[in-house]
């Protein structure tokens with residue numbers, strides 16, 4: 001939607017800057033081609049097909065492409081109400097594709113490369129924890145759940161043998177209640193312990209904010225819109241620049257706090273409502 005090179009530009013930038021890329025199921029470039037452009041293990045974000053045979057097919061394809069981690073997005077299973085996006089809905093209904101070439105080329109979701117041949121749609125509203133077990137049996141890939149926002153959910157994922165969680169509200173596009181995901185970090189880490197991989201995304205715009213998430217116990221921070229905006233303007237180069245800026249800001253904050261490596265970034269560097277926060281259980 002944002003650049004003709006799309007996911008391949010993101011992959012080349014991620015390769016240049018040694019960053020993990022998690023490829024969306026809605027990619028306009030097939031997983032195999034993005035994996036080649038990245039030249040390193042590509043993580044894959046799953047929108048689960050409603051029909052199980054579709055899931056089997058898709059997961060096998062992703063596994064065959066060499067992906068080591070499957071990230072199942074669970075925050076859109078119940079549908080969503082995109083009020084903000086609705087307010088920005090365009091009123092000029094001329095077809096953009098009649099003047100501008102896009103990678104999507106006006107394709108509908110079921111014409112996207114990862115959804116081709118898969119019938120019945122995505123995101124089964126009846127999904128439950130048994131599907132986690134089924135998915136784990138189906139694949140050797142590590143499994144993460146994306147879209148967890150409470151300690152309770154994270155604990156249930158951990159107990160089911162899920163390998164890690166990404167705290168996310170889909171950039172405010174799943175639950176749009178104004179609560180920031182960084183607010184959820186403390187509760188989640190306290191519930192699952194500091195050894196369990198917990199990532200976070202949503203609203204991270206500066207290295208200082210990445211520092212705070214790491215301090216609260218996140219293992220990694222994801223970005224969505226910052227790289228997409230950069231790509232819209234400058235393609236691969238823009239994505240590289242965004243990664244450079246965030247890394248430089250993180251480094252600067254680390255220097256100012258006297259933390260020489262990521263391990264040294266602990267909760268002692270952040271205050272919540274002016275109060276110190278205790279370290280998480282191990």
Ligand SMILES: Cc1cc2nc3c(=O)[nH]c(=O)nc-3n(C[C@H](O)[C@H](O)[C@H](O)COP(=O)(O)O)c2cc1C
Pocket residue numbers: 024025026045073146168169170171172173201202203204222223224225226
């Ligand atoms: C335009 C757009 C499309 C997105 N598409 C997907 C998607 O296909 N799958 C998914 O798991 N998340 C999707 N997300 C959510 C992102 O993966 C991520 O959680 C979010 O953008 C992080 O917040 P940030 O944009 O503030 O960094 C999308 C977000 C945006 C803004």
